[in-house]
Amino acid sequence: MIGIRRRSPRGRPGEPSPLGPDRVEVRPRSLRIAGRVCASFAVTGYPAEVPLGWLEPLLTDPGRVDVALHIEPIPPPVAAARLRRQLARLEASSRAGSERGRLADFEAEAAADDATELAARLARGQGKLFRAGLYITVHARDDDELRDESERIRALAASLLLDARPASWRSLQGWVTTLPFGVDALRMRRTMDTDALAAAFPFTSPDLAAPATDTAILYGLNTASSSLVIWDRFALDNYNSVILARTGAGKSFLAKLELLRSLYNGVEAAVIDPENEYTRLCDAVGGTSIRLGAPGVRLNPFDLAAGSGQADELTRRALFIHTLTAVLLGEQPGPAGRAVLDRAIAAAYAAAGITSDRRTWTRPAPLLRDLAAALARDSDPAASDLAGRLAPYVTGSWKGLFDGPATVRPEGHLVVFSLRDLPDELRAAGTLLTLDAIWRRVTDPADRRRRLVVVDEGWLLMREPEGARFLFRLAKSARKHWCGLTVVTQDAADVLGTDLGRAVVSNASTQILMRQAPQAIDQVAGAFRLSGGERAFLLSAERGEALLAAGSQRVGFQAIASPAEYRLITTDPADLAGLDDEPGPYPEGE
Numbered sequence: 001m002i003g004i005r006r007r008s009p010r011g012r013p014g015e016p017s018p019l020g021p022d023r024v025e026v027r028p029r030s031l032r033i034a035g036r037v038c039a040s041f042a043v044t045g046y047p048a049e050v051p052l053g054w055l056e057p058l059l060t061d062p063g064r065v066d067v068a069l070h071i072e073p074i075p076p077p078v079a080a081a082r083l084r085r086q087l088a089r090l091e092a093s094s095r096a097g098s099e100r101g102r103l104a105d106f107e108a109e110a111a112a113d114d115a116t117e118l119a120a121r122l123a124r125g126q127g128k129l130f131r132a133g134l135y136i137t138v139h140a141r142d143d144d145e146l147r148d149e150s151e152r153i154r155a156l157a158a159s160l161l162l163d164a165r166p167a168s169w170r171s172l173q174g175w176v177t178t179l180p181f182g183v184d185a186l187r188m189r190r191t192m193d194t195d196a197l198a199a200a201f202p203f204t205s206p207d208l209a210a211p212a213t214d215t216a217i218l219y220g221l222n223t224a225s226s227s228l229v230i231w232d233r234f235a236l237d238n239y240n241s242v243i244l245a246r247t248g249a250g251k252s253f254l255a256k257l258e259l260l261r262s263l264y265n266g267v268e269a270a271v272i273d274p275e276n277e278y279t280r281l282c283d284a285v286g287g288t289s290i291r292l293g294a295p296g297v298r299l300n301p302f303d304l305a306a307g308s309g310q311a312d313e314l315t316r317r318a319l320f321i322h323t324l325t326a327v328l329l330g331e332q333p334g335p336a337g338r339a340v341l342d343r344a345i346a347a348a349y350a351a352a353g354i355t356s357d358r359r360t361w362t363r364p365a366p367l368l369r370d371l372a373a374a375l376a377r378d379s380d381p382a383a384s385d386l387a388g389r390l391a392p393y394v395t396g397s398w399k400g401l402f403d404g405p406a407t408v409r410p411e412g413h414l415v416v417f418s419l420r421d422l423p424d425e426l427r428a429a430g431t432l433l434t435l436d437a438i439w440r441r442v443t444d445p446a447d448r449r450r451r452l453v454v455v456d457e458g459w460l461l462m463r464e465p466e467g468a469r470f471l472f473r474l475a476k477s478a479r480k481h482w483c484g485l486t487v488v489t490q491d492a493a494d495v496l497g498t499d500l501g502r503a504v505v506s507n508a509s510t511q512i513l514m515r516q517a518p519q520a521i522d523q524v525a526g527a528f529r530l531s532g533g534e535r536a537f538l539l540s541a542e543r544g545e546a547l548l549a550a551g552s553q554r555v556g557f558q559a560i561a562s563p564a565e566y567r568l569i570t571t572d573p574a575d576l577a578g579l580d581d582e583p584g585p586y587p588e589g590e
Contacts, residue, residue, distance in 0.1 A: 026172045030146060033175075036139055037146045040174025041154065042188040043134040045163025052224055055200045057156060063149055064139040068177055069200060070184040072131040074191070079129035082191075130197055133189040136164060137178040215450075217261040219254075223545065223556040231548065234450060236509040239484030240475055243546075244492040244524065245514030250544040254512065254559050255454055255488045256281055256569035259414075262452055269414050269452040270438045272431075274460050276420040281568045287414030292401070292430040293421030299433045300406040302365040304354065305440065314356055318345045320436055321371070327428050327466060329389055333382075340383040344374035368402040369394045393429075401426050401433075410437040428464055435470040442474070442483045451483040458489040458504075468500050475507040493520040496527045511549040515541040 025032035030039040058067050074082075138153050140146035150166075157164040167174030173185035216232035233239050245251040256278065259269055263285055271278050282289045291297055301324050304313055325341060326332045333341060348366040349355070351374070372394045375387035392398045410417075417434040419427065442451055453474065461467035471487065478485045487504055495501030505511065505527065516524050516538045525535045534547055537556055541547075544559040561569065570576070 024172070028169050029166055029171060030143070031171050031175050036141060037143055038137050038139045038175060039146055039150050040167040040171055040178060040186075041136045041138070041150075041157075041164040042167055042174065042186050043136070043157065043162050044165050044188060044190075045161075046190060047161035050196050050199050052199050054160065056225070057160060058136065058153075061153070061156065063153070065153060066137040066139070066178040068133075068135045068137075068179075070133040070135070070177070070182075070189070071197060072189070074129040074131060076128065082129075127194040130192050130194075131189040132192045132197060133177075133184055133187065134162075135167075135174060135177045135184075135186060135188075137175055215265045215267075217258065217265065218560075219258070219548065220544070220546075220557040220559040223558055229548065229555055229557040231510070231550070233484055233510045236550065238479040238507060238509050239452075239482075240478060240504075240508040241484065241486050241510035241512065242495075242505050242508045243486065243488045243512045243514070244495065244516075245490060245546075246492075246517045246520075247490050248543070249515035249541065250546075250559065251488050251490065251514055252277055252456060252571065253544065253561075253569055254514070254546060255456060255486060257559060257561055257565060258486070259452065259454055260285070260565060260569065263414060267450045267452050269454065270410070270441065271414070271416045271454045272434060272438075272456065272461065273416050273418045274420060274457045276418045277456065277571050278416045279418065282414055282416040284568050285414055286412070287416060288408070288410065288412040289416045289418065290408050290410060290434075291418045291421055292434065293419070293423065293426065295400070296407055298401060298404055298407045299410070299437060300365055300367060300402075300404075301433060301436065302348070302367065302371075303406055304361040304365060305444070313361065314349065314354070318342070318349075321345050323466070324429065324432060325386075325390070327432050328393055329386075333386065336380070336382040337386055340375065340378055340380045341386060344371055344378060344383065344386075347374040347377075364405065367405065398423075398426055401430060410441065415441075428466065431461065431464050432466045435467065439470065439474070442478070442481045448482055451481070452486065453478070453483060454486045454488070456488045458487040459491045459495065462495070462498070462500060472500055472503055475504045492516060493523050496523050502527075509550060512546050513538055513549065514546045515539070515543075 021034040023032075023034070030037050055067065055069070058065065136153060136157070138146065138149050140149050154164050167186060170186060176183060177185045213232045213235050215234055216230045219229045219231055221227070222229050233241055243251045243255055259271070259278075260281060263269060271282075273279075276291070279289050279291075281287075290299070292299070301321060302317065304317060322338065322341060322345075332338075348370040351370060352366045353363050354360045354365065368390070372387050372390045375383045375390070378384075393402055415437075417437070419430060419434065422430040438453055441447070442453065455461055455471065458471070461471060471485075474483070474485050475487075485504075485508075487508070489495055496505065511528065513524065513528065518539065521535060521539055524530070524538070528549060530538070534554065534556075537545075538547060542558075545556065546559065547554060547556050566575075
């Protein structure tokens with residue numbers, strides 16, 4: 001045993017040094033450092049091929065293990081010369097064995113084929129050669145624990161087809177080699193190509209490093225390691241997410257799966273559903289389904305929230321009526337029109353007995369026809385003009401959406417607003433009523449809780465000016481109200497080609513990309529800085545396969561659903577026609 005004792009800066013032995021341990025005992029196979037022991041190993045044998053993340057089992061080992069990979073590039077002329085000599089030796093050995101009648105050496109033939117392929121790639125500039133040394137240092141509290149830990153790590157390495165040899169009589173050099181000094185004192189190296197090293201560098205696992213929270217949800221199986229992909233969007237800087245995919249890739253399936261599992265965790269959700277795809281899910285979990293445009297379904301824009309924490313609720317309602325009137329008229333009224341409209345709104349509320357006194361807010365709110373009547377009573381010519389232009393929505397063919405008090409209340413842990421039944425003439429107004437109802441719930445200071453707003457087929461909402469403004473406002477300020485926005489759309493190129501779309505994407509900490517069209521892949525790859533492999537993955541992804549990007553973390557996964565979940569969220573016509581049959585374990589997306 002050799003002891004190395006370091007003196008402290010003051011010259012007295014035994015005092016701790018800020019530069020490292022004050023005493024190192026060097027043994028033939030181990031070291032004792034600061035009351036602990038460690039042993040080093042050098043990897044001398046490697047498998048013929050290494051998969052992606054081949055160092056991951058060693059890097060994620062629960063014990064205290066230091067892993068160092070030293071890499072030294074080999075100049076291309078030197079690498080080419082060495083490959084030529086290696087090929088010559090292998091061919092000479094094979095020819096000599098054949099002349100002497102020996103059986104074929106399959107290992108030598110495989111090595112010759114690999115060397116030939118590597119030489120060709122090297123000549124084309126598709127790869128390089130490196131001298132790499134892989135070293136491991138195991139730490140423990142005492143010798144018995146070190147012996148057990150060393151045997152366990154060597155067994156783990158053997159399971160990866162790595163031959164880890166102890167650094168006998170060179171334990172000090174082995175420990176120094178695994179320190180972050182960049183010094184390889186053992187120099188037991190192996191020649192590797194670019195692909196083999198790229199699979200290990202920069203010491204990352206193919207699994208997602210998700211925060212350990214009680215509110216994380218399961219997205220699916222990792223396509224690289226078959227481990228679970230669990231993610232909590234509410235643990236990030238903001239809670240927004242976007243799902244971009246071409247039609248038929250399974251984006252709506254994934255959005256509904258995330259929504260359903262978020263409900264399990266107590267998240268309150270609201271959904272803007274343009275195609276009536278969320279109704280079965282909503283009914284199954286006891287949610288509220290509001291089918292605007294259906295006979296007898298109405299939301300009264302004049303309703304006040306008596307329990308709202310907003311002291312200026314009445315003023316806010318009046319301002320919203322101004323916005324709604326502009327949407328109904330197709331343009332913003334002039335100064336005179338806005339003035340008479342403001343008087344009429346105040347008169348309509350006063351006629352219903354509603355004032356700024358909060359106690360009056362429980363009284364029945366006025367209707368659109370009351371506003372039109374107040375305009376008709378005003379002697380100003382601008383008032384008569386506005387009353388006439390509002391007539392189709394009060395007494396004409398389009399009165400169904402406003403003809404009476406509200407028949408539904410957007411309340412509950414899940415509220416789905418279906419817009420499919422809205423005629424084109426009322427779609428803008430119906431969309432505005434929907435967005436207003438959602439915004440009032442999200443921004444109510446008297447009811448703070450985790451919320452999720454899902455906008456399916458977001459490109460439809462972006463076509464409406466008010467819908468576009470709502471998305472922009474919610475994407476910017478949702479986090480302040482403990483709310484996350486999920487935008488699902490199939491027109492990735494259109495979304496990324498507009499200022500609004502780029503704002504929605506840039507304000508989403510969680511970005512999920514599914515199969516993309518070849519025409520849009522260049523724009524998507526540039527916007528999300530995709531690698532060549534990620535680009536190829538999105539072009540060839542199967543239904544339900546996706547790439548989750550959160551900052552610098554990227555992981556591919558296959559969405560999975562239980563049979564019960566699958567029955568609730570699938571919209572595949574073939575599945576809907578035979579719901580009594582047992583569905584498969586993987587989603588077939590819509």
